[in-house]
Amino acid sequence: MPFNGAGPQGSASVSVHAKLLDLLGRSIVRGELQPGDPLPNADDWSAAHGVSRTALREVIKVLAGKGMVEARPKTGTRIRARTDWNFLDPDILAWRYGPKTTFEEAQSLFELRRAIEPSAGAIAAQRATKEQIATLEKIYEKMERFADDNERFAEADLEFHQSILHMTGNELFGSLASLTATAMLISFKLSDDNPYGQRPSLPLHWGVYEAIAQRDPEAARSRLIELLDLAEEDVNRSLAARKARGR
Structure with a gap:
């Protein structure tokens, strides 16, 4: 063409x-x-x-x-x-991660997310409006409905995490939404053969929502770290399975 x-x-x-x-x-x-x-x-x-x-x-x-x-x-x-490369560029992130992603590269991805999302959660717990908190609850309910549909769950999960960035009221955090979206989509792709599905993450997502709704910054921070730890475990499990199949 x-x-x-x-x-x-x-x-x-x-x-x-x-x-x-x-x-x-x-x-x-x-x-x-x-x-x-x-x-x-x-x-x-x-x-x-x-x-x-x-x-x-x-x-x-x-x-x-x-x-x-x-x-x-x-x-x-x-x-x-x-x-000299801008490794925070969403395209470069997407190009860097694929079928041959290493454990070290996955670790770098989650180190990036841990540097952004827990802090955003803590700020959101202090600044989010009642309307934003109500919206976050509705997004969580959507995740619950689609817990057995990986594709639709991923969309709702992405919306949940991006909403928290915007709930900070800080435009700089809001501008990181596309970056974290790329990082999350990569995480989903790397763990798409997770045998445990998405349900194990629901209580942790609810915990994040509760901490923000209760205006508890430290709880929001720690629960987001727990959530990211679980996501990294899922990715590492999938990478190990792929490596074993490749032998």
Whole structure:
């Protein structure tokens, strides 16, 4: 499906742009292209993937904005050192985690969530409005209804955690919603074969709700940590099972 970079972009062209960005981004994150390596020849990539040079240039601009590539006179566009990458970028997070995720990478993901969510819960317990607390209870009830439907439970679970960020009343925390959403979606994918299902997490989610409703910051903080500990155990269990199947 060729893409003409000129003129307005329809959904098809946007899709091709996204696919090319995903393909090139994953290649860099997986180490198929190493720091210091030049990007593939533009003409070759354009021909191989049926896109225009204009589309490829736009993808490179996006990657440059994430700190992954840089263009220099005479040397062209090259991969930057990993220390220059914005690892909090949702795309880079998504590219980093997949079927070959290691225990160490999963640990990094949960360290990030622990640095954000328990503090947000504590602040939410102090600042949330009655209306926000009522909404959180309704979201929990949705999670309870869909406890045996992984996909719909994941949607409600994501809504629960993102609501807590917004309940802080702090716009900076609110801006982290897309970051934690990506982290949570990765967690769900890594533990999608959890034999225990979603029900074991319900009492802990209810505990978080109760702590916020009762205006107890420390309880909200500790219960969110417990919840994240359980989620990490589920992910590690799934990773261990995948590793055993791969032997």
